[in-house]
Amino acid sequence: MNRSLTQKEAEPKKPLVAALEKAEAKAQDRETDELDALEEEFVSTVSLDSTDGSSEKSESIKLIDAEEQLYPSPLEPIQAPAVGEQAVLAGGMTLDQLEAIALENNPAIQELAATTQKAAGFREQVTTRPNPTVGYQAQQLADRGTDQHLAYVEREFVTGNKLELNNRVLNATLAAQLQELEAQRFRVRTDIQIRFYQALALQRQLDLIREFSEVAEKGVDFAQQRMEAGEGTRVDILQSKILLNEVQLTQRQTQARLAAVWREIAALSGVPEMEYSRLEGTLPSESGIVDWEGLASNIVTSSPEYAAAHDRISRAYAALERQEVQPIPNMTAQLGAGVDYGTNSGMLNLQIGVPLPISNKNLGNIDAANAEICRAQMEAQRIKNSIEERLAVVSKEYDTATAAIDLYSNDILPSAKESLDLANQAYQAGEVGFVQILLARKTFFDTNLKYVDAQAQLAGAQSKIDGFVLTGGLNSVRDDSGDSSLRDQTFSQQ
Template sequence: MVRSNDDGNHFGVKAFGIAFLTGSLLVTGCSMNPYLTRRERVEKRSLVATLEKVQAEVGADSDADKDSGKNTGEEESISTISHDVSAGEADPSETVKLIDAEEQLYPTPLEPIQAPAVGEQPALTGGMTLQELESIALQNNPAIQELAASTQKAAGYREQVTTRPNPTVGYQGQQLADRGTDQHLAYVEREFVTANKLELNNRVLNATLAAQLQELEAQRFRVRTDIQIRFYQALALQRQLDLINEFSQVAEKGVDFAKQRMDAGEGTRVDILQSKILLNEVQLTQRQTRAKLAAVWREIGAISGVPEMQYSKLQGTLPSESGIVDWEGMATNMVTSSPEYAAAHDRISRAYALLERQEVQPIPNMAVQLGAGVDYGTNSGMMNIQVGVPLPITNKNQGNIDAAHAEICRAQMEAQRIKNAIEERLAVVSREYDTATAAIDLYSNQILPSARESLDLANQAYKAGEVGFVQILLARKTFFTTNLQYVDAQAQLAGAQSKIDGYMLTGGLNSVIDDSGDSGLRDQTFSQQ
């Protein structure tokens, strides 16, 4: 659908309200220290003042930021694994510990990982929340700062293309070698712009600035989405580590009990080996989970622009339920509300404004020169006026007009491509969302209760002598595995919801669009060529 120039300007005007949201980001500018104080940032960068000027010129009301809150609900409590092997059995004389020496190389993620202190780190005495991570990322992400700078460039170019030319003043002397007849003239010369070219220049760069502001807002969504996805991944890994630590204690008791049974002549070597295998599998899962958590935290630091940021246990909840989503209706709303799509329509508006500007280019400006002086040959004053215009005979700007028509077509196809891309990304996210929802529903209502009941029945059957010790171990392993898989499903649902809230905009460190334009239209205005 082709948007008219007025509609495009209206679409662009909505974007200018974003300037007040980006003020805190622009303060950081291109500073190399992400922890500068507010006063230092203001002294080092004038970006905020520039965008405030842009906002004042446009005079647009801002749209409220899309609520990025998540329907997390209350996290279902997963039954902890704290089964004693048998209620009436004697306490073990000595606890068996089978911890691999290599495990000491992996610091527990429940304690801060030491890193060099950098600048003014936030106080994290109670752990770090999602809001704190987002705040750090929005202030320090380099791609956001890069787009903030490109927005300032667009504002500067817009101001430049509307400025009028400086007048020219000069002196002219004639017949200076013939004393008594020499003539002296002072003059002032000015070029007068016709066909409202400067205002049309402003329209072109105004749409460019609107598109850059929308790209800046889209980048903010990309960073927030990336941070939210990693936050919930780390939160799920923390939850899994808690479960692993609880089950590890049970597995250690199982090894110790198997040894006692063999010493008493009731068990076999197989029972001991099976218990050790289960314990080793738990230890391996623990080490792998710690490594995953450390990697996710490094990703968070990189996206936040503070790779040296110290680790702290995260605070939050994972979603345990979700509702049915109308994906077709959501796709329509997603496209119309996406800042990525709004930027594309602002570029369509720019293309139409550029066509209108190029069509008036052949209309010549008028150069006027006015002079006054004295003629000593007649002992009288003299006045001189000169007017000139270029004749648009051979150059009628047809090439630029044709290019402007082609740019309209290209901008429209780019908007269509972005629309299709949003719908395609939403289709992928809908699959992730629906599969995670189905998994959570099945685990919480059937699989986890069945695993809990199976473990209880296995314990009762073992006490009655109906099953062997290995069956107990298998029931415990099943219960342990299903709990971890349930947490994985919760993390997947949280990630899918984060993408939906962020208009499927991800890639907080991808290369950004610098389409800030240039001041070439002003040169074209006064060269008349």
């Protein structure tokens, strides 16, 4: 980049400009050793350049101190430091640690754990046999000498295997709630993983932004030096400042996003007061081809959400069988023993009774149980379709992220790096200005940020796949733990 410095003699000359003009005048008739001495005199601001395509040597003086800081040769790609190494030094938090905290403290998980305990309690209750009734009976108390006194015990005997069928209904209910609990664990784990990789990506982007921010600040300083030396213009300074302001804005926005993601992590973990700690981990840089149809089938069959739906179908069938035996009457037996003072002899009484299923044959409950089977089957089908629909959305995220990572790593990033190298060479040759090389580096910087975004998107999609496309770690949970009404129905017979 050969330039000559000219100033009107009438204008007051700044010290640096005057020194440069003096050096240029002396450069024409001095030997190499004199030029070296001049270079040392202006080592902080000037340098020598002597190349020409026609093999004719020409010498000119230019500013390079800030230039060398901005554009080292060869120019290295902007890369974030190894996140894992920094995290270890800073006592960073790993994904496994965050998951452990969330699984232990997430309120939705604890709520569903309580529903399983409720279901277990109801299951125990509906299988208990009735308490016997004991009593005392006296007759003819007004007729002294003929009064009768009787102590008795009464008990209802369950028929139709109703208690065992009660157990089957509530056992299926408990199984469904246990699957819901497992599904909730996957929801929380998936949400934590997604936010973890989002935060990890933002951390890496902040590393890139801080590095380029230093470059942009030096660019402003260099533009001001060139302006003072008569080499640059006010436009160069303004462009440099605009570029620096854009980087600073990106930094502030990224910091705000990172703070928000961390608050999400803290809320999902059930520890809202948890302080931020630099995360330790790596983002994916490659992925394979996925058979989405086969994966959909595997997720549906393995999903705890779908398993819970099938447990509810089993419960519906057990409930139908239970309602069908409800009309079979229980038998109530009473056995009493006493004394008859009229005859001075003992007494034994035996009483047996059953309700007659004439008016109430439980037909309404049987119809409702049949309808519940249909509803539970359609619910399972809905969940299956929902899983496939959610997986379709994830497949779009996964495939677009995979395509972006492949294109960035194989084409865009290498091209941006090559473009930056060529721009750097052109700048050294004086073919482009410093603003152009700064913008070329900004392009490479933006490309790296987009590459990190694609990595975070791929990591999030993979987390959803691993978690059976279950998300919503703080959504309201399903309390389908049942109740003890079957026991009341067992012994009411009406």
